[in-house]
Amino acid sequence: MAIIISTNGKKTVKVDKSAFDKEDHLQKYIYENPESIPLYEIKEDIRLLILAREFPTNSGPIDAIGIDQYGELYIVETKLYRNPDKRIVISQALDYDAVLWKHSKDFNEFLGVLDQHTQQVFGLRTTEKIKNFFGLSDEEVTATIDKARNNLNNGIFHFVVLMDKLDDRLKDLILYVNQNSQFDIYAVELEYYKHEKHEIIIPKIFGAEVKKDLGTKSLNKKYWDWNSFKQRLSEFGKEEVLVAEQILNWANKNNIEVDWSTSQRGGFFLCFYTKNDKGFYPFSVSGDARLGWNAPHQGNKSPSPFDKLENRAEILKRLSSIEGAIVDLNNVDGFNGLKLPLRVLADENARLKFFSVCSWIKETLEVEK
Structure with a gap:
């Protein structure tokens, strides 16, 4: 197929279809121009932000991982038609889905890996980056991250494979998978043309035409309380349940508010308030039996004096005295700044040190004015 280019209706030029020489060229193009993926045919207002390229997994690197403003996660792969690997697109999609789902056991670790990419590039x-790219408020960013966490917990991803040519066998398979599962696969055929200094891309998406009615139960929020959370933690052991209960009791006794999570994983946040009722929630107790470091959510938007990096770092310094706590003072505003399994706090001395902090x-x- 060829296209015709003209200037003011004159000087017409026939431009034949070109080919991407390498998958790396296609990867780079999409990374820098994510709007080339016509996700607007799935939902009109979707915008895609590519967070990482060559995301490392045990099954090999994923070409790109993206997110939209609703917290939906996208796995993006590129396959040239002459590459025989296109025949295993579906199995590769399921493989990546499974390996990413494993990250649900530690969402902070998943965010930490993404942070390495976004800090290097942006x-x-x-x-x-999510806040700036989509123009979201702090509350909206938190909601988007929570939705991404839920999607990761439930293994809900959108797999987008970009190809220079799409064959009928793959079309049939995509139709079947999209019609009969909660897993989404989209194939985007990219027609590529080059004329002088200009590149022309004509994208055609396949798979978006399938409308599902499989229910949205797994997407709904889950409302936790102590009884349901205790049952979740009991999967890890009695020590974890006891420590979580002791933290709750201590918080209630000391007038520290407890906010329950609505994620599928479950958990609660410890919220400290200023005189002006501005909240600071640096810690969470999560359903994966860990004490989480959440200060990066607020960062320099934290109430004073914790809006300063050195004061947030002071929290981690004090926690480093707890034997078994892993603290990274070079990662204060990263979710891996603290790694602290609940069972560490089963030790009374360790627990008292945490309460002291x-x-x-x-x-x-x-006392802050």
Whole structure:
């Protein structure tokens, strides 16, 4: 197929279809021009932000991982027609889906890997880039991240394969998978033309025409309380349940608010308030039996004095005295700044040190003007 280019209706030029020489060229083009993927045919207002290229997994690197403003996650792969690997597109999609789903056991680790990519390319952490790219408020960013966490927990991804030519066998298979599962696969055929300094891309998406009615139960929020969360933690052991209960009791006794998560994984946040009722929630107890470091969510938007990096770092320094806590002071605003399994706090001395840090945070916020 060829296209005709003209200038003011004159000087017409016939331009024949070109080919991408290498998959790397196609990967780079999409990474820099994500709007070339016609996701608007799935939903009109979707915008795609590519967060990482060559994302490492145990099954090999994923070409690109993206997110939209609703927290939907996208796995993007490129396959040239002459590459015989196109025949295993479906199995590769399922493989990547499974290996990413494993990250649901530690969403902070998943975000940490993304942070490495976004900081290298954009000079921003993932949450900051999402906020700037989509123009979201702090609350909207938190909701988007929570939705991404839920999707990761439930293994819900959109697999997008970009090809220079799409064959009928793959079309049939995509139709079948999309019609009969909660897994989404889209194939995008890219017609590529080059004329002088200009590149022309004509994208055609396949798979978006399938409308599902499989229910949205797994996408709904889950509302947790102590009884349901205790049952979740019991899968890890009695120590984890006891520690979580002791943290809850201590928080209630010391007038520290507890906010329950609505994620599929479950958990609660410890929220410390200033005199002006501005909340600071640096810690969470999650359904994967860990004490989470959540200060990066607020970062320099935290209430004073924790809006300063050195003061957030001071929290981690104090926690580093707990034997068994892994603290990374070079990653204060990364979710891997702290790794602390709940069972570590089964030790009374370790638990008292944690409560001492919490008391210091509370007192610091209460005296701050």
